[in-house]
Amino acid sequence: MHAEEMKLFSDAFKIETVGEGLLIRIHGKRVTESNDIDDSMIGGNASAEEAAEGLDDSSVTGIDVVMKARMTEVTPFTLKQYKKLIKPYLKRVMDTRKEELARLKEEGQTEKAEQLEADLQNFKAHMPTVLEEHILKPFEEKGFQFFQLESNDDNAMIPLMYYPDGETRPYMYFFKLGMKEEKF
Numbered sequence: 313m314h315a316e317e318m319k320l321f322s323d324a325f326k327i328e329t330v331g332e333g334l335l336i337r338i339h340g341k342r343v344t345e346s347n348d349i350d351d352s353m354i355g356g357n358a359s360a361e362e363a364a365e366g367l368d369d370s371s372v373t374g375i376d377v378v379m380k381a382r383m384t385e386v387t388p389f390t391l392k393q394y395k396k397l398i399k400p401y402l403k404r405v406m407d408t409r410k411e412e413l414a415r416l417k418e419e420g421q422t423e424k425a426e427q428l429e430a431d432l433q434n435f436k437a438h439m440p441t442v443l444e445e446h447i448l449k450p451f452e453e454k455g456f457q458f459f460q461l462e463s464n465d466d467n468a469m470i471p472l473m474y475y476p477d478g479e480t481r482p483y484m485y486f487f488k489l490g491m492k493e494e495k496f
Contacts, residue, residue, distance in 0.1 A: 338486070343374070456473065
């Protein structure tokens with residue numbers, strides 16, 4: 313799945329849609345990625361007598377979804393700040409998808425246009441309730457963490473992450489209509 317032309321995640325993650333199919337929820341997990349350099353991979357062949365020279369080995373620990381998409385955690389928002397941010401974002405998503413719908417109809421891509429039109433109707437009918445129930449109402453309780461996409465675009469989606477009660481694996485939320493699915 314892509315947002316703003318960046319690859320965010322693939323079906324290698326546990327993905328589900330929630331909230332009338334308007335939100336994508338990904339089950340993340342804490343991982344450690346090694347940045348170790350293996351001399352044999354670059355043609356090196358250190359002998360037993362020689363001390364290994366080179367760069368220090370290191371590793372990075374974080375949430376797999378965040379690390380793979382190269383997201384950066386940002387300063388937490390208050391509920392008031394988040395509401396001020398999310399409403400214009402959702403309007404931009406809706407406007408962008410309406411433009412895409414017009415293009416699809418113009419190009420005669422009827423099946424894709426019909427699907428997008430259904431998605432837009434679902435978005436319009438259910439997004440206020442879904443936003444309220446899944447994000448705004450439990451905002452303080454869930455203690456969301458906020459992430460900026462690699463593009464650092466201030467107008468881009470702000471993915472949300474939280475840890476369900478008693479869980480060690482977080483969930484991340486993405487707005488489905490703000491993304492494009494790419495199938496290989």
